[in-house]
Amino acid sequence: MWDFIGQFWDQGVDVATLILAIIGTLSTLGLLRRRSKTLKDLIYIEQERDACRKKLDTAEVRLGHVDPERFIDKANELYSAGKFDAAETAALDFTNRQSEAFGRAAEILTEQRIIDSETDGQTALDEAARFVQIGLAADPASERLRDLQELTRARAEGLARGEPIEVLNWGALSAFDLYTLSVTLERAGNYRLAEIAARRMVPLARLEFGATSISYGNALGRHGSTLKALNQLQAAEALYRAALEIIKPAAGENSVDYASQLSNLAGALSARGAHDAAEEMFRKVLEIDRATVGATHANYATTLNNLGLAVRAQGRYDEAEEIYHEVVKIDRLTIGEAHPTHAAHLNNLARVLHSQSAYDAAEKVYADVLKIDRDTIGEMHPDYAFHLGNLIDLMRDQGRIADALPLAEQVVDIYRQSLPEGDRRITMAQDTLADLSTRLG
Numbered sequence: 001m002w003d004f005i006g007q008f009w010d011q012g013v014d015v016a017t018l019i020l021a022i023i024g025t026l027s028t029l030g031l032l033r034r035r036s037k038t039l040k041d042l043i044y045i046e047q048e049r050d051a052c053r054k055k056l057d058t059a060e061v062r063l064g065h066v067d068p069e070r071f072i073d074k075a076n077e078l079y080s081a082g083k084f085d086a087a088e089t090a091a092l093d094f095t096n097r098q099s100e101a102f103g104r105a106a107e108i109l110t111e112q113r114i115i116d117s118e119t120d121g122q123t124a125l126d127e128a129a130r131f132v133q134i135g136l137a138a139d140p141a142s143e144r145l146r147d148l149q150e151l152t153r154a155r156a157e158g159l160a161r162g163e164p165i166e167v168l169n170w171g172a173l174s175a176f177d178l179y180t181l182s183v184t185l186e187r188a189g190n191y192r193l194a195e196i197a198a199r200r201m202v203p204l205a206r207l208e209f210g211a212t213s214i215s216y217g218n219a220l221g222r223h224g225s226t227l228k229a230l231n232q233l234q235a236a237e238a239l240y241r242a243a244l245e246i247i248k249p250a251a252g253e254n255s256v257d258y259a260s261q262l263s264n265l266a267g268a269l270s271a272r273g274a275h276d277a278a279e280e281m282f283r284k285v286l287e288i289d290r291a292t293v294g295a296t297h298a299n300y301a302t303t304l305n306n307l308g309l310a311v312r313a314q315g316r317y318d319e320a321e322e323i324y325h326e327v328v329k330i331d332r333l334t335i336g337e338a339h340p341t342h343a344a345h346l347n348n349l350a351r352v353l354h355s356q357s358a359y360d361a362a363e364k365v366y367a368d369v370l371k372i373d374r375d376t377i378g379e380m381h382p383d384y385a386f387h388l389g390n391l392i393d394l395m396r397d398q399g400r401i402a403d404a405l406p407l408a409e410q411v412v413d414i415y416r417q418s419l420p421e422g423d424r425r426i427t428m429a430q431d432t433l434a435d436l437s438t439r440l441g
Contacts, residue, residue: 099138103145106135110148111196114155122159128152147230150420151192175204175215179222186229187340189381189418195226214257217246221261224268231424233272240265256299259288263303270306275313282307298341301330305345312348317355324349340383343372347387354394366391382425385414392432401440408433 071094078087113120113128132149135142173181178201185194198219205219224239243261251257266281282303289300305327312320328349331342350365366387373384389411395404412433415426 102137103135103139103142106131106138107142107144107148110135110145110152114148114152115196117155117159122156125152125156125159128155143232146422147192147195147420151196154192154417175201175208175219178204179219182222182226186226187377189377189383191226191229191382191418192420195223195230198223198226212246212250214247214250217243217250217261218257220246221264225264228264228268228271230420233268237265237268237272240268254288254291256288256292259285259292259303260299262288263306266310267306270310270313273313275310279307279310279314282310296330296333298330298334301327301334301345302341304330305348308348308352312352312355317352320352321349321356324352338372338375340373340376343369343376343387344383346372347390351390354390354397359394359398362394363391366394380414380417382415382418385411385418385429386425388414389429389432392436396432396436396439401436405433405436405440408436 071090074090075087078090109131110128113124113131116124117128128148129152132145132152135145136149139145178197182194182197182201185191185197202216202219202223205213205216209215220239221243224236224243227233227239228236240261244258244265247255247258247261262281263285266278266285269275269281270278285303286300286307289295289297289303293299304323308320308323308327311323324345327345328342331337331339331345335341346365347369350362350369353362353365369387370384370391373379373381373387377383388407392404392407392411395401395407408429412426412429415423415429419426
């Protein structure tokens, strides 16, 4: 029996030794794996630490450029070391960075004070004027600050006449509300206020609907349209292209939304003289319109009208006239004849008749256009001035200078009151008035 136990014990020891060896090997492998993981974690932590250090270093540099106390310390240190050139460089860099910040801050404050003038009156406008002066001193080339300066002046004149600023409590409006407000203000000829409403709408649309949504794309397009109305064509074109990039994957290239922004882009291209590229886009939009809203829809008429503009600009007057007659026909079936859009379409028909030297026919159409304008948008609207300017051109070509001169004075007055200072339409109207005055002697 003891022999059996001894034999079993010897075998048991061998088995135990094997088990212990296996356990030891597994433990070693586990430790190695853990060590490997730990090393990877350490490497990752070091990389994260390096990235954080770089971010902190970058932040330190940027803070050094704009923090007044840091600049003073640095300037004193450089002066004490006799490094006057380096101190001058640091001062210029600091001033440039501060100028950009002051300019942007002035934009925000001026815009808000203009809106606050609805409740705070002239006090808010005085603050707006002060902020815009500070901004222009820091950033004299800012086009937006110039627009806000002109809007401050115009708003002060409106306030003196007891005119409201169109809406109360802008801060409580949603993206959709601001979109609607922007359209309303633009149609009323209040282009600068329309641009502010659209500018404020864009980030809200992004937050409410997402950066890849159709609504956000259309918001960008709305802002582009207000900039186009202010003759800022390059900025408008950039926004239209951005809108198309968003709407294309979201709705497709054959959607109504895509067609709308493509038409807007074509209009901007045509406005800056790229009529052949615009024509190609308008024809694409017409294809989409026929497949979606149909060829007897108001949107189709608008696109057809825009195509006519591009065709007329290329000297194809007979083709353009045919297009405009079709547009007018659709208008009568959709929006009716007592509509400002119909007036705009009739104006284009009159222009092509004028280009063909059909003066009597053109003047009759212009008379209809101006009557519709007076009954709808009023005589102080920029579109009324534009249509009146076309009639003036007709009279000048006929040699009727005495008849045209008082109308030219009226156009200049309307533009000065409705458009930002420096707008090319004001300059062109003034040139026309000067030419007529010279001709009349």
